[in-house]
Amino acid sequence: MPVSRGVVTTPFEAAIDAVRALEAEPPLPPPETPWQRLRREFLASRLAVLGLVLLLLAVGAAVFAPWISPQDPYDIGNLDIFDSKLPPGSTSADGSITYWLGTDGQARDLLSAIFYGLRTSLVVSSVSVAAALAIGCLVGLAAAYFGGWIDALLMRIVDIQLSFPAILVALILLAVLGKGVDKVIIALIIVQWAYFARAARGAALVERAKEYVEAAQCMSLGWRRVLLRHMLPNCMPPLIVIATIDLAHAIALESTLSFLGVGVPVTEPSLGMLIANGYEFMLSGHYWISFFPGIALALAIVGINLVGDHLRDILNPHNAH
Amino acid sequence: MLTYILRRLLQALLVMLVMSGLVFLGLYVVGDPVSMMASPEATELDREAIRQSFGLDKPLWQQYAIFMQHAVQLDFGKSFLTGQSAMGLILERMPATLELACVAMLLAVLLGVPLGMWAGLKPRALSTRGIMTGSVLGFSLPNFWVGLMLIMVFAVGLGWVPASGRGDTVLFGPLDLSVLTLDGWRSLVLPAATIATAKAALIIRVTRAATRESLPMDYIKFARAKGLAWGRILRVHLLKNILIPIVTISGLEFGQVVAFAVVTETVFAWPGMGKLLLDSIITLDRPVVVAYLILIVFFLVMLNLVVDILYSILDPRVRLQGGKA
Numbered sequence: 340m341p342v343s344r345g346v347v348t349t350p351f352e353a354a355i356d357a358v359r360a361l362e363a364e365p366p367l368p369p370p371e372t373p374w375q376r377l378r379r380e381f382l383a384s385r386l387a388v389l390g391l392v393l394l395l396l397a398v399g400a401a402v403f404a405p406w407i408s409p410q411d412p413y414d415i416g417n418l419d420i421f422d423s424k425l426p427p428g429s430t431s432a433d434g435s436i437t438y439w440l441g442t443d444g445q446a447r448d449l450l451s452a453i454f455y456g457l458r459t460s461l462v463v464s465s466v467s468v469a470a471a472l473a474i475g476c477l478v479g480l481a482a483a484y485f486g487g488w489i490d491a492l493l494m495r496i497v498d499i500q501l502s503f504p505a506i507l508v509a510l511i512l513l514a515v516l517g518k519g520v521d522k523v524i525i526a527l528i529i530v531q532w533a534y535f536a537r538a539a540r541g542a543a544l545v546e547r548a549k550e551y552v553e554a555a556q557c558m559s560l561g562w563r564r565v566l567l568r569h570m571l572p573n574c575m576p577p578l579i580v581i582a583t584i585d586l587a588h589a590i591a592l593e594s595t596l597s598f599l600g601v602g603v604p605v606t607e608p609s610l611g612m613l614i615a616n617g618y619e620f621m622l623s624g625h626y627w628i629s630f631f632p633g634i635a636l637a638l639a640i641v642g643i644n645l646v647g648d649h650l651r652d653i654l655n656p657h658n659a660h
Numbered sequence: 661m662l663t664y665i666l667r668r669l670l671q672a673l674l675v676m677l678v679m680s681g682l683v684f685l686g687l688y689v690v691g692d693p694v695s696m697m698a699s700p701e702a703t704e705l706d707r708e709a710i711r712q713s714f715g716l717d718k719p720l721w722q723q724y725a726i727f728m729q730h731a732v733q734l735d736f737g738k739s740f741l742t743g744q745s746a747m748g749l750i751l752e753r754m755p756a757t758l759e760l761a762c763v764a765m766l767l768a769v770l771l772g773v774p775l776g777m778w779a780g781l782k783p784r785a786l787s788t789r790g791i792m793t794g795s796v797l798g799f800s801l802p803n804f805w806v807g808l809m810l811i812m813v814f815a816v817g818l819g820w821v822p823a824s825g826r827g828d829t830v831l832f833g834p835l836d837l838s839v840l841t842l843d844g845w846r847s848l849v850l851p852a853a854t855i856a857t858a859k860a861a862l863i864i865r866v867t868r869a870a871t872r873e874s875l876p877m878d879y880i881k882f883a884r885a886k887g888l889a890w891g892r893i894l895r896v897h898l899l900k901n902i903l904i905p906i907v908t909i910s911g912l913e914f915g916q917v918v919a920f921a922v923v924t925e926t927v928f929a930w931p932g933m934g935k936l937l938l939d940s941i942i943t944l945d946r947p948v949v950v951a952y953l954i955l956i957v958f959f960l961v962m963l964n965l966v967v968d969i970l971y972s973i974l975d976p977r978v979r980l981q982g983g984k985a
Binding site: 503 | 802816957961
């Protein structure tokens with residue numbers, strides 16, 4: 340009696356059938372990449388999206404300031420002294436532009452001044468944070484990697500630096516360095532690098548104990564390569580979060596220094612400078628000169644804080660879903 | 661414990677030494693203080709006389725050596741501007757700053773702890789979201805701008821309080837205080853509220869986090885099981901346990917407030933030592949700047965020490981170690 344095929348199947352044939360059945364099914368969606376997960380979780384929070392929108396608006400206003408401002412606030416020749424201290428919504432003496440946010444003591448259109456001021460504030464803070472992040476990363480990684488007296492020395496310097504209030508250090512530094520955008524950036528870098536160094540060391544100590552570092556060392560790769568190509572990328576996520584939040588600190592610090600009169604020069608007013616300029620007119624009731632630059636500053640800082648806060652929640656491994 | 665304290669003090673001494681040297685050098689490079697001191701009509705001879713009277717004709721290292729010799733005897737030189745003792749000038753202004761900082765910190769704690777506990781107890785309530793949004797604003801808004809806006813509303817707009825100054829003060833022992841007079845309080849309330857908004861925001865967050873961490877703990881459950889009133893559990897059991905992070909943060913922030921007084925005092929023209937520092941920096945009054953920094957380093961180190969010791973008293977599990985601190 341012939342054995343009919345298809346009734347009895349060998350285990351091998353069964354396995355083949357199972358594979359075919361699997362192949363016939365619609366393919367599973369590809370696993371979510373980390374970036375997709377980040378985007379999905381980020382968009383899930385309305386506050387974070389609001390923060391991002393605020394941040395993008397501030398950056399947009401800063402980048403496109405020359406094109407969207409009604410007036411070039413740096414062009415002194417263009418200013419009409421009769422237009423000084425006009426309240427919001429008034430038109431200029433010659434009727435050419437409307438000052439939606441009013442004018443300041445030098446007859447500058449406040450809206451334009453705010454756009455340009457955002458520019459100075461954002462450039463100073465982002466450049467200084469980026470540089471401080473780079474320096475801090477290198478110091479922190481080196482301290483964690485080499486350990487011993489190098490670690491002890493570097494971290495003692497960091498401790499001493501951090502035991503000082505940032506505002507005092509920056510104030511003294513600027514007293515010594517003098518005025519200027521570049522000087523403010525240098526002072527902010529010196530004030531901020533230590534935070535990053537401490538955070539980078541913490542992250543690097545965790546990474547250093549992992550097997551891939553040992554593997555890299557076993558392959559007798561040079562320490563530069565192990566540090567920069569292997570450990571650094573793995574230490575970055577928490578540092579980027581700190582950098583985001585620190586950006587808000589940097590903006591606030593810069594505006595405070597400019598307010599005290601030791602920050603950026605008068606020719607390149609930042610938001611803090613605009614607020615300081617309005618201070619003298621406030622007691623006579625010209626509130627808008629200080630008020631609107633402050634609102635712009637506050638919105639930018641709140642936006643950055645909201646984004647940074649939520650990024651921290653997402654990237655925190657304790658909260659991973 | 662003793663080794664620990666000694667170690668910290670030694671570290672402070674080192675910082676003071678390094679910093680005074682750096683500031684000495686820095687301010688020397690920046691400019692000639694004589695140009696600030698002498699009147700515009702002064703002849704070169706007059707200038708030379710001023711230079712000699714302050715020892716500025718000597719090379720820098722000698723100036724520093726002389727400064728050090730006097731500094732170990734707690735004499736930090738005379739102000740270039742007024743000729744008074746630099747440390748004396750600062751100490752004269754210190755009560756105003758400390759008074760402001762104490763009132764502000766007290767306000768922040770009294771406001772921050774209850775609100776933070778409320779937010780921790782009712783994480784989903786609408787009021788909690790309001791509190792947390794407020795706290796984000798509190799530490800996001802630049803503090804000097806908050807001060808300006810408070811002046812605008814309450815001093816210029818409503819005219820309830822003066823915009824600047826200290827008001828009437830009363831001598832209380834060696835201290836000149838505003839807290840003791842009604843007029844002083846009216847002047848004090850705006851600057852103190854300005855500082856308190858930022859600090860309360862921080863304390864709210866710390867208190868909320870600590871409350872949420874402590875609520876599911878066994879000792880709370882046990883206290884409830886014993887049948888204690890909920891209010892008593894909160895006020896006695898919970899509060900005692902969340903006090904540690906609050907004390908730490910408040911202590912460290914107190915140092916920040918004193919250092920940040922530079923800004924608040926400038927906004928409100930409060931005659932404290934922060935305003936003095938800013939004026940001295942602008943006029944290149946080196947002895948005052950150096951003396952201020954030495955004082956503030958000492959102050960911050962002592963504050964850290966006190967917080968650490970308080971910490972070990974509040975939490976018997978914490979032991980201060982002499983070796984690694």
